Amino acid sequence: MKNVGARFRNRKINNKQLLHVYRAVDIPDLDETLNLQRSIPQTETGVDKEEETEHHLQAAISASNLSTTTGEAKALYIPTPDASRKIDNYRDFYSRAFTEPSTLIRFSSTVEDCVGCPYNMDDEDDKWLKEFNEKRDKDDMLDEDHYELIMWQFEKITNERVPYLQLDSGQIPPLDDLTATFTGPQLLPLKKVATSVYPWWSDRRTKRGGKVITPQLKAGFSSILNAFEEVVRNESDPYLCFRRRESKPIRKTRRTDQQSIEKLRKLRMEMESARSLLEMVSRREKVRKESLVLEHMIFDQRCKVREYRKNLGIKDDDDDIQSQKKKIRKVGETSATIRIPLNFKDREAISAQEDSRKDRSALSSIESELAKRREDDVGWEDLTDNPYQPFLVPYAQQCFKILPQQRNGKYVSFRKRMGRGGRLHIDRQYARPRSSSYRDPYQKDPYGMYDGVNTFDKFRFDDDSFDQEDVIDDVRDAMIRYRCTLLSETDLRSLSTSSRHHFIPITHGGHPQ
Amino acid sequence: MSAASSPFPSTVITGGTIGSIIIGCKLQVLHGNPPEYRKAEILSIRPTPTPEDATRSEYYVHYSDYNKRLDEWVVPERLNLLGEIEFPKVKKPKTVLAGIGKETGKGSEPGTPGASNGGRVAKNNRKSNLSKASKAGKAGDTASPAPGTPGTPGGASTVAGNKRKASAMDEAGGASQDKDGQVPSIKVNGEDEDEDEDGQGGDDTPGLDDDGASEYSKEREIEKLRTSGSMTQDPHEVARVKNLNMIQFGKHEVETWYFSPYPVEYAHLPILYICEFCLSYFPAVKQLSRHRTKCSLQHPPGNEIYRKDNISFFEIDGRKQKVYCRNLCLLSKLFLDHKALYYDVDPFLFYVMTVRDEDGAHLIGYFSKEKESSEQYNVACILTLPQYQRMGYGRLLIAFSYELSKVEKRLGSPEKPLSDLGLLSYRAFWSEAIVILLLEQHKTGVELSIDDIASRTAFQPTDVLHTLQTLNALKYYHGQYVIVLSETVIKNAERALKKSRREIDPRALVWKPIHFTATQLRFL
Numbered sequence A: 001m002k003n004v005g006a007r008f009r010n011r012k013i014n015n016k017q018l019l020h021v022y023r024a025v026d027i028p029d030l031d032e033t034l035n036l037q038r039s040i041p042q043t044e045t046g047v048d049k050e051e052e053t054e055h056h057l058q059a060a061i062s063a064s065n066l067s068t069t070t071g072e073a074k075a076l077y078i079p080t081p082d083a084s085r086k087i088d089n090y091r092d093f094y095s096r097a098f099t100e101p102s103t104l105i106r107f108s109s110t111v112e113d114c115v116g117c118p119y120n121m122d123d124e125d126d127k128w129l130k131e132f133n134e135k136r137d138k139d140d141m142l143d144e145d146h147y148e149l150i151m152w153q154f155e156k157i158t159n160e161r162v163p164y165l166q167l168d169s170g171q172i173p174p175l176d177d178l179t180a181t182f183t184g185p186q187l188l189p190l191k192k193v194a195t196s197v198y199p200w201w202s203d204r205r206t207k208r209g210g211k212v213i214t215p216q217l218k219a220g221f222s223s224i225l226n227a228f229e230e231v232v233r234n235e236s237d238p239y240l241c242f243r244r245r246e247s248k249p250i251r252k253t254r255r256t257d258q259q260s261i262e263k264l265r266k267l268r269m270e271m272e273s274a275r276s277l278l279e280m281v282s283r284r285e286k287v288r289k290e291s292l293v294l295e296h297m298i299f300d301q302r303c304k305v306r307e308y309r310k311n312l313g314i315k316d317d318d319d320d321i322q323s324q325k326k327k328i329r330k331v332g333e334t335s336a337t338i339r340i341p342l343n344f345k346d347r348e349a350i351s352a353q354e355d356s357r358k359d360r361s362a363l364s365s366i367e368s369e370l371a372k373r374r375e376d377d378v379g380w381e382d383l384t385d386n387p388y389q390p391f392l393v394p395y396a397q398q399c400f401k402i403l404p405q406q407r408n409g410k411y412v413s414f415r416k417r418m419g420r421g422g423r424l425h426i427d428r429q430y431a432r433p434r435s436s437s438y439r440d441p442y443q444k445d446p447y448g449m450y451d452g453v454n455t456f457d458k459f460r461f462d463d464d465s466f467d468q469e470d471v472i473d474d475v476r477d478a479m480i481r482y483r484c485t486l487l488s489e490t491d492l493r494s495l496s497t498s499s500r501h502h503f504i505p506i507t508h509g510g511h512p513q
Numbered sequence B: 001m002s003a004a005s006s007p008f009p010s011t012v013i014t015g016g017t018i019g020s021i022i023i024g025c026k027l028q029v030l031h032g033n034p035p036e037y038r039k040a041e042i043l044s045i046r047p048t049p050t051p052e053d054a055t056r057s058e059y060y061v062h063y064s065d066y067n068k069r070l071d072e073w074v075v076p077e078r079l080n081l082l083g084e085i086e087f088p089k090v091k092k093p094k095t096v097l098a099g100i101g102k103e104t105g106k107g108s109e110p111g112t113p114g115a116s117n118g119g120r121v122a123k124n125n126r127k128s129n130l131s132k133a134s135k136a137g138k139a140g141d142t143a144s145p146a147p148g149t150p151g152t153p154g155g156a157s158t159v160a161g162n163k164r165k166a167s168a169m170d171e172a173g174g175a176s177q178d179k180d181g182q183v184p185s186i187k188v189n190g191e192d193e194d195e196d197e198d199g200q201g202g203d204d205t206p207g208l209d210d211d212g213a214s215e216y217s218k219e220r221e222i223e224k225l226r227t228s229g230s231m232t233q234d235p236h237e238v239a240r241v242k243n244l245n246m247i248q249f250g251k252h253e254v255e256t257w258y259f260s261p262y263p264v265e266y267a268h269l270p271i272l273y274i275c276e277f278c279l280s281y282f283p284a285v286k287q288l289s290r291h292r293t294k295c296s297l298q299h300p301p302g303n304e305i306y307r308k309d310n311i312s313f314f315e316i317d318g319r320k321q322k323v324y325c326r327n328l329c330l331l332s333k334l335f336l337d338h339k340a341l342y343y344d345v346d347p348f349l350f351y352v353m354t355v356r357d358e359d360g361a362h363l364i365g366y367f368s369k370e371k372e373s374s375e376q377y378n379v380a381c382i383l384t385l386p387q388y389q390r391m392g393y394g395r396l397l398i399a400f401s402y403e404l405s406k407v408e409k410r411l412g413s414p415e416k417p418l419s420d421l422g423l424l425s426y427r428a429f430w431s432e433a434i435v436i437l438l439l440e441q442h443k444t445g446v447e448l449s450i451d452d453i454a455s456r457t458a459f460q461p462t463d464v465l466h467t468l469q470t471l472n473a474l475k476y477y478h479g480q481y482v483i484v485l486s487e488t489v490i491k492n493a494e495r496a497l498k499k500s501r502r503e504i505d506p507r508a509l510v511w512k513p514i515h516f517t518a519t520q521l522r523f524l
């Protein structure tokens, strides 16, 4: 028996397990002793632990257990305080007949909407009002409704204007401030009598320490005052109720809000820039249209002028008519200029100065061209110029002069030098452009252009046959490869240690022997 | 049996004067009809001077093992001053206990065996407090006891600051666990909280036995649990004093049960007058009658979603009808101990049941429901007003709450903790509904699971299991679990069915669940 119990003890009842329903009479062979061993742990009642043990609850539970086991129906109630008394003057308060609508009631007015003037006079008010009315004429009596209206107006305005009155009850608003608010058809007629009610109201309010005459709930955060009170008072004040719930997810949502706000802001900025762009486009198009119209008009006018001239027989050249078109074409040409590295230009200028055969007009045209390009370059950074600074060529190396003729496909340069003992030396050097790999000096140079470039660089203006007219025409097709290599990034990178503008000596420097 | 063997003889004395009675004292108090003595604790004292006796006071007492709703103000004549009086241990015994002319026990016994046990109990206690506080909306409940008693003689009031002390008094005073020979360790002046919370488990036992009230076997079992120290009382609960005595509501005068945070100015009024339609409250008849001349409400301010015979249900959104719902909560707090008014009413919907007559739709009861319950609760608070209790209205309220759950196609359960009355009502409703369902099922001969029962009733499976257990219907038969309905259970159900009672008619419900957006819920 014990074993059986132990075997099943762990098996819990599964909520999905199908259970057969029997009446007890159907299964007389039910083994109750087995069931006692297998009793399922009791689920919690849901009542607070300390209350679970209360005398009357236990009595009631026992009674209901008894009724399920033995059938003794003995209703046992938990005793509660008395609620059986009824008042006999119910009709004094509740007299309005209620007629129920035939359909379900739909109602959204609030209590505030339904209770009229929120000030309800108490016995003190009643006593005062009665005494007050005794002194007045029969037809000049202040009735309760109007009295409450006045009191409420005082209270309402004071709460609005001096919400902290209870902290400093000396700040009760003066009569004039309050009666000034008696406007409108309901309150205006009460303005005069309100003056007589004021001292009474002020007295009551002062007695309340500046608080509202009708006691209020200590409801959390319904006003600044309550928030203030909340801080001052103990959190566990049992009279403090209906606090505003600090919703926890707010922080989480705030972040997502921030993100979406950021997105919206960005979107707006983009939309706005698109809009301004379109606006400018439309403005441009309008201007263009205007100019076309103007051009058309000018053309018409010119046609007329020409016709008049023809008719009047005036023979004059049509310069003024043509000139504009020429100008436009020139603008188009300048926009096609290409920037040249600065050092290159400098060299040109220096060379030009040195050359005695250059005439002044050519020089000035070069200089003006350079000035113009410098101007064009303002605000631009010359990539080709910046990262690469040529090494200073040693003085001894500078003395080499390249012969204009080629020998074995190479330019040869010579230098005259005084050796020891006054001996005269001629150093010879093959001029060849720098390249990434060593080339056989006797092989026909496949990159003739390089040599050309180098000679161009160095001796351009030394050449007798140099054509002065197209001296700065670097736009010509033949220069394309040069320009390409100048601007190539990898090429620029490879220029880190030595200059391709310099000659690499085949023999050892200045000591050929 | 307790006083003689107590290691602190000075805290329990036999006989005393009325002037020596202070808050925290425990003594026999005449109670009930016919009157008999029952052990009770003094929770508050208020002066009620008469020409003959300027020092005359009333005493607010909590009877041991009775629900707090039976706490009451008693005249001094009902206190048994000749019997044993347990005095609380206080921080400054000399000043407070000077009246009885005895030195309080200073016997600090740091090494007593109770110490370790005490630590454990205290920890448990704290944990349960924590878990309670962490439940949204419940926090206020545990933290809102003990209203100050205006005009209480010096130092005797039970304001919040004194609560801890008061509870400490209680426990130390009841340190009479002679049964199992365990002695709670109490330090001088009782400054150590852990020790203070110790030893309370057994304090009420003698009273119960003396009364001979424990004639139920279950109670004995619980006695054992209590004396072994595994159950603790929330110290905040002990020092609660209700602030209102009676309300006039419609044509009824109803005694209140618990504290409710109506304006502090209205505390301890003989009667608070409440308009039965808008639930506004007034301290005097004059104000009520003035209000009644202006108040135009004749039914709860919401949409009627159910009408059958003279019973209607109104759905009211706490956010839209703040004043009404606050008033409703204040009113129901008078009768619900575990209701929390800590937070505002915005996150709740209120389903108000009314009975109609020629004056209007009168409030009978209501239940509130979270707009979005994280724990599948379909009821937060539920109350039938006392004047309508024991008339079957509670059953209607519960049935209606499950009808709503059925429409929502969700399972629901009432929020915990349940009150004693709530537990009994729910148990009765669950067992009746489940027995009827099972009888139907028995006719078909088809098996069904607990989940099946749950989905057909909208009850949570745990509640189904709980009910089957209380019906003693889960049996082990031929190697598997079966449901067995005893003849008495069936008879009870048939008897209930024959009674002509009001029932909720699902066809009369015109309702669609309101779905609140995340934004709406966030700003609750």
Ligand SMILES: [Zn+2]
Binding pocket: A115, B275, B276, B277, B278, B279, B280, B291, B295, B296, B297
């Ligand atoms: Zn009303």
